[in-house]
Amino acid sequence: MIDWQPLWLSLRLAAITTTILLLLAIPLGYWLAYSRQRWTIAAEAIISLPMVLPPTVLGFYLLLAFSPSQGFGRWLDHHFNIRLAFTFPGLVIASLIYSLPFTVNPIVAGFRTLPADWRNASRTLGKSDWNTLVRILLPNIRASLITGAVLSFAHTIGEFGVVMMIGGSIPGQTRVASIALYDEVQSMNNRTANRYALVLLAFSFIILLLVYGINQQAAKSKTML
Amino acid sequence: MTDFAPISDNIIRPIPGNIADPTPFLQFRATKTLHTTWGPQRLDVSFELPRGSVLAIYGPSGAGKTTLLRILSGLTPAASGYIEVNGEVWLDTARRINLPTRRRSIGFVFQDFALFxxxxxxxxxxxxxxxxxxxxxxxxxxxxxxxxxxxxxxxxxxxxxxxxxxxxxxAIARRPRLLLLDEPLSALDDDMRHKLQEYLLKIHRQYGLTTLLVSHHLPEVLRLSDKVMVLEKGTVTREGAPLGLFFAPFSPLL
Structure with missing residues (x-):
């Protein structure tokens, strides 16, 4: 039998990451989609960096930042007694950065496809921007919100390089499913490794089915309008 | 009547009509640079309007008609301007007053309706x-x-x-003071257009609205408005009662 703890840890990491990301990505996506400031382009590029960077690069810089012997890591350690390197909270922060573009980008795209006059109409009806966001904009980008959430969840489950760099393989702390799989292969337990691999494969496939299903549904309801 | 409106300079040409109240219900003055397909063009418009009137803003596309409505509703900023409605200042760039759209008493009907x-x-x-x-x-x-x-x-x-x-x-559920219509009937066929013009007039009377209508459809302008302002290349070229304006013997508009 396989040890279920790494899978459970992966799910917990993904759930926490996705929840925080949604709360973060809605205001961020709103700002990126509607701000006319020039440097939103720079912000968008920075947010999307984890999509193209080797995860080890991100992991390396995070390791430097989290290191309790210098800079930010030392400051955290001294003032709050918090250590992020090789801990679960550290993994959460890394996952937030790593999966941020997968949540933000669909939401930005969703906002941008909405007609500009919906916001204008809502304003002429005496509504605040907050009211407009909650009652008009968000209900109409539901598919983007779900896509963003599902993708960041799946992407966090699939994380390997970053966890390797800053998490290591501490059972119950940072030994997520992808790391457990790697460890099993390293110790020649191919049978166990295969079980982890199969679970991850099935999971990823289901997630993608879900995303494409949602998109098709959204496309259908659009043609109805 | 001591506090006469701060606009007394001759930029404002009152539209001839039944002005019973000496202070106009709506005072509008704005400038802005428009970026049209023919390059930058200056919008420079001022007018006054008595309560209860229907003003049609008529002119070719790209003349700045829609921009004018958007400045009036606060959706588009003006380079400089002054807007006062029923004694309330909505915009005064000189004094840095700019009431946000949601606090202006308007009903806006968008060209594509913008229904949710x-x-x-x-x-x-x-x-x-x-x-x-x-x-x-x-x-x-x-x-x-x-x-x-x-x-x-x-x-x-x-x-x-x-x-x-x-x-x-x-647009009128909030009982706004001003009803702004941006080519509201342009997407409809003639039959429908005719019927909706009746709805419009009905509502205008029933709710005591003051209405601004952007249109490039002449029959519509004649039927609905009691005043017309012709906007060309960002400036008002003619204004007056619709019949006098369009059916004067040598009207260049015909």
Whole structure:
């Protein structure tokens, strides 16, 4: 039998990451989609960096930042007694950065496809921007919100390089499913490794089915309008 | 009448008409640089309007008609300008006053109606009301616009003319002082157009509105407006009563 703890840890990491990301990505996506400031382009590029960077690069810089012997890591350690390197909270922060573009980008795209006059109409009806966001904009980008959430969840489950760099393989702390799989292969337990691999494969496939299903549904309801 | 409006310079040319109240209901003056397909062009418009009138803003596309409505509603900033409605200053760039759109008492009917796809007809109207507003206006409007049978449908299931009526009902649900219509009938065929013009007039009278109508459709202008302002390349080239303006013997507009 396989040890279920790494899978459970992966799910917990993904759930926490996705929840925080949604709360973060809605205001961020709103700002990126509607701000006319020039440097939103720079912000968008920075947010999307984890999509193209080797995860080890991100992991390396995070390791430097989290290191309790210098800079930010030392400051955290001294003032709050918090250590992020090789801990679960550290993994959460890394996952937030790593999966941020997968949540933000669909939401930005969703906002941008909405007609500009919906916001204008809502304003002429005496509504605040907050009211407009909650009652008009968000209900109409539901598919983007779900896509963003599902993708960041799946992407966090699939994380390997970053966890390797800053998490290591501490059972119950940072030994997520992808790391457990790697460890099993390293110790020649191919049978166990295969079980982890199969679970991850099935999971990823289901997630993608879900995303494409949602998109098709959204496309259908659009043609109805 | 001591506090006469701060605009007394001769930039403002009052539109000839039945001005009973010496202080105009609406004073508008604005400049802005427009970026048209023919390059930058200066919008420089000023006018006054008495309460209860229907002003048609007529002119070729790209003349700045829609921009004018958007400046009036606060959706587009003006380079400089002054707007006063019923004694309340909405915009005064000299004094850095700029009332946000949501606090201007307007009803705006957009060219493509801008109905919210996830709301039913009734919900569109309910959304327009404040929490404190009397709800009885909703059945009243539904009846007036003959929308009762459609009230639980979403916009996707409505025809163009029906959507237009919903947009109109939604725009006046808050009882605004000004009703702004941006080519509201341009998407409709002639039959529908004719019927909707009647709805428009009905609503205008019933709710004591002051209406600004952007249009490039001459019959519509003649039928609905009591004053016309012709806008060309960002400036007012002519203004007056519709008949005098369009049917003067040598009118260049014909």
């Amino acid at each position: 796809p996830h709301f039913t007809v009734r919900q569109q109207l309910e959304y327009a009301l404040d929490k404190s507003t009397d709800r009885s206006v909703i059945p009243e409007l539904l009846a007036l616009m003959e929308l009762e049978a459609l009230q639980h449908l979403r916009p996707a299931l409505l025809s163009g003319g029906q959507q237009q009526r919903v947009a109109l009902a939604r």
